Amino acid sequence: MQYGAIPESLVERLALTAGLVPIPMMDAMFGMLKSRFVMAGVKLGIFEALASEPGTAESLAAALELDGPSLELLLRSLVFAGYLELDGGHYRLSAMSRKSMVSGAPRELTGFVMWNYTQWQYTEHLELLLQTGRGVDFHSTLQDAEAWGYYQKGMLEGARFNAPVLAKHVPVRKGATTLLDLAGSHGLMGAAICRKHPPMRSTVIELPAAVTHARTLAEREGINDIVDHRSGDVMTEALGSGADVVLLSNILHHFLPDQIGSLLERVHQSLNADGTVAIWELERPNRDSKPSGGDGIALFFRITSTASTYSGDEYAGWLTQAGFSRVKIVRPRLSPGSVIVHARR
Incomplete structure (x- = not known):
């Protein structure tokens, strides 16, 4: 827009x-x-x-x-x-x-608006980013517990718009029971998939600074009957094995390409045969496309995390390199600017 x-x-x-x-x-x-x-x-x-x-x-x-x-x-x-x-x-x-x-x-958005006070401070880092290429990396530097709470609440508020769209497009094999939601905060995105495919349950792995807020939000949202939370860093935490679905929702824009490739290899190992990996992200426009608001969003995430948003084609390429097959890119009409990329092990 x-x-x-x-x-x-x-x-x-x-x-x-x-x-x-x-x-x-x-x-x-x-x-x-x-x-x-x-x-x-x-x-x-x-x-x-x-x-x-x-x-x-x-x-x-x-x-x-x-x-x-x-x-x-x-x-x-x-x-x-x-x-x-x-x-x-x-x-x-x-x-x-x-x-x-x-x-x-x-459609409450008060949490996101309050989180914007912290994001306001981050935008002051833009000039330094342009001079050095280094962002704030706020997931490792944010110390304010109240700001963490607003951050988690704001992400939940946004997820209410997107969860039904995601659940509609993610393929799940018959008989599936387990979903692993990596850095999924409140867990609503994964919960929507589970509700659509009972008796699936979701386990969210989330940073220690966020997980207490996330559990509370899941309880208030009425999804704690199918969502559990585990404290940990998805880049270092053991993902285990036997998952039917692994979800990465609005998290990969905080990682650099080599980190994404490494994480997707670990996701591949954690899945059952014919299990599904699903990525939901804001999409960066291709460099040869007409400039749009998506370029500004990509720059914003360079400020906050040194990384960026990426194109659906880039996610598809990383999934293929990690050993996945049947890779599909979906751009939902009702969620302009977003992309779903899913694949099977």
Whole structure:
């Protein structure tokens, strides 16, 4: 999806066409402001305060102990951004915010928004990455337990959109009972496959800093009846043997190609005969394709992990090199920018 200067009137459209709009200034300023406005709305409890009933700027400022004039400007900005609505001096949640910006909402994204405070800090590393080629590698450097919690919750919120799509496309042999979910956090992606193919159960191997949060999230999500968690680093932890399915969901973009190749060889050894390996990832566009938002995502993961997203063809090649057969690439229409690559042992 594209983002940028969007004219709202004929005059603005003409000004944009005539080159009279300082687009670089708008790109530098307004994307940053919109992101921070939304983050403040979650962190300061503004969306939660409006969940039960509309309120004025004055009543919200008193209830939340915030500066009234500043809050009114934020509220008006959130109306402009589509997160709130204004009617007769009273602010209320927009339909989008009611679905996503309050606790327990059907498409809640408050955990991801709070995790964005940490991601905000990581983006400050961009210039150093460009000078040195080294990212933050936050999985080994992040020490803030609260940030780890928001990270895990944010990943769960994203997985709710994708789990049904993944489960639809992953082939599972008849009689399968065990799924190994590598660095699967909350375990929802693997749980969706298990629900589709009973009596399968999933075991998630997750980093010690994440696993306590992940277990709690699995319990709240109602999947702990088929998901177990084991503390460990997937790059060094023994994967065992006898798995019917091994899932790598949104994890390989944190690894370099040689690490991915080594891990896939170990995955091959851990699977039963005719077992399935399934990769779910954001896909980097091919270098000869038209530049897109996927290139920015790839760069972001170089910032966070020194690695990157990769193309479906690259994953397919690594799977073949690791000894897998019947490799298939799937690009789900309902998950643009994502790719599923699965294969059999």
